[in-house]
Amino acid sequence: MLLANVLPVVALAATTVLADGKAITAAMATIKADTVQLGASVSSLAGDLLDVLTVLPIAGESLGLLADIKKGAEVADKSAPLTQDEALGLASVTVDLAAQVNKTLEILIAAKPKFDGLLVVSPIIFLNLEAQREATTDFGNKVVAKVPKDLQAIAKGLMQPIDDGFNEVIAAYQIKLL
Numbered sequence: 001m002l003l004a005n006v007l008p009v010v011a012l013a014a015t016t017v018l019a020d021g022k023a024i025t026a027a028m029a030t031i032k033a034d035t036v037q038l039g040a041s042v043s044s045l046a047g048d049l050l051d052v053l054t055v056l057p058i059a060g061e062s063l064g065l066l067a068d069i070k071k072g073a074e075v076a077d078k079s080a081p082l083t084q085d086e087a088l089g090l091a092s093v094t095v096d097l098a099a100q101v102n103k104t105l106e107i108l109i110a111a112k113p114k115f116d117g118l119l120v121v122s123p124i125i126f127l128n129l130e131a132q133r134e135a136t137t138d139f140g141n142k143v144v145a146k147v148p149k150d151l152q153a154i155a156k157g158l159m160q161p162i163d164d165g166f167n168e169v170i171a172a173y174q175i176k177l178l
Helices: 002-016 021-043 052-078 086-115 120-145 150-172
Strands: none
Touching: 002 052, 021 052, 021 120, 052 120, 086 120, 086 150, 120 150
16 A cells, blocks of 8 residues: 555656756757758858748748757756766767857858848848847756756856857847948
8 A cells, every 4th residue: 555655656756857968968959950950041042132932941940940949948947967977978969069050150140141132031030049049048057057066167168159159140140220
């Protein structure tokens, strides 16, 4: 009888921790795949003259990336604190993700003249980049919070290139009033 009373409590406790290092790594892999796809789509834009219909699929990909970043933040938030081994494993994944994010952000900077030809596109990209930066910061902060205290400074340092890249692309897309 005691076992019957304890078993549901143990089962509930097991479901309380929904994520771990593997789940965070999977979230980062999804974000990286979205980022690669977005970069490829922007790179494939042909010519200097675009129309809104050409850009719509890219907007969809960008919004999908934003949603996946937010899902990643939820995963990290629900994660148990990471072990040192899990945190160290995330380091290389984070470096790889940062490299891909910055590659895509550089592609967006290079494509800005194409987007500027469409009156409303660059401001929309700017607003979406701000939302992505905010979501990325939230995701990064939640991951860092799960890293063992003695590795948190290193984890923050690994995220810095992403922050720097967002600052650069947002500066490029920022509307400059005369």
